[in-house]
Amino acid sequence: MLANSIRQSVYCDELQLGSCLNHCIESGHQATFSLWLSLLSPDVCDQPQFDFVPESSEQAAINWRVYFQLDSGQSLYANDKEWASEIKRKDYVQNGSLVALHLDKALKQPSFCYEKPPHIDLEVINNLSLLAQLKYRQRHQSDESVAHQDDVEQIKPAAMVHVLEGFDYSKPLTLATA
Numbered sequence: 001m002l003a004n005s006i007r008q009s010v011y012c013d014e015l016q017l018g019s020c021l022n023h024c025i026e027s028g029h030q031a032t033f034s035l036w037l038s039l040l041s042p043d044v045c046d047q048p049q050f051d052f053v054p055e056s057s058e059q060a061a062i063n064w065r066v067y068f069q070l071d072s073g074q075s076l077y078a079n080d081k082e083w084a085s086e087i088k089r090k091d092y093v094q095n096g097s098l099v100a101l102h103l104d105k106a107l108k109q110p111s112f113c114y115e116k117p118p119h120i121d122l123e124v125i126n127n128l129s130l131l132a133q134l135k136y137r138q139r140h141q142s143d144e145s146v147a148h149q150d151d152v153e154q155i156k157p158a159a160m161v162h163v164l165e166g167f168d169y170s171k172p173l174t175l176a177t178a
Contacts, residue, residue, distance in 0.1 A: 071108070078111040086110065 017036060024033035065073065075082075085108065092101040119140070125133055 074109040075111045077113055082111055 017039065020036050021033060024030075024036060065071070078086075085104070089101055089104060089110075092098070092104065120136070125136060128136070
C-alpha cells in the first residue's frame with residue numbers, strides 16, 4: 001500500500017517514464033514528451049529517432065503568404081527603412097492623428113525589436129555542452145563576431161609566444177597612424 005502511494009506521487013522507475021511518454025504520444029503533447037525525454041539526457045531530443053514527423057513536401061512547398069496574397073510578414077529586427085516609418089509614426093502621435101497611426105500600423109507592421117540583442121560572451125559559450133556550442137555556431141554562422149571568435153580560437157599558443165619574445169618592453173607604447 002505504501003509503495004503504491006509512493007509510485008503515484010513520485011516517479012521512481014523506467015516503467016512510469018515509459019507510460020508517461022506513451023501517454024504524451026497518444027495525446028499529441030510534444031512539449032511534455034520532450035520534457036520527459038530530457039530527464040534521460042539533455043541532448044536526447046536531438047537524436048534522429050525522436051524527430052517528429054516532418055511536413056510532407058507538397059505542404060512545405062506551398063507558400064501560403066503568396067497563395068493568400070499577403071504581405072511578407074512582420075520582421076524580427078528593424079532595417080534602415082523602418083526607422084523613417086517610425087519617425088513618421090512619431091509625427092502622427094505628436095499631431096494627434098491616431099487614426100492615421102492605426103492605419104499606418106495596419107498597412108505595415110513595425111518590427112518586433114529595433115536593436116539586435118548582444119551576442120553571448122565566449123566564456124558562456126565555452127561552458128555549454130559541445131552540442132549546444134555547435135548549435136549556436138551553426139545558427140550564427142553568417143555573423144561576423146562569431147566568425148571572429150572562431151578565428152581567435154584557431155590561433156596556436158606557440159605563435160603567440162614568438163610574438164611576445166620579440167617585443168621590446170623598454171620602448172614606450174605609441175599609436176602609429178597610417
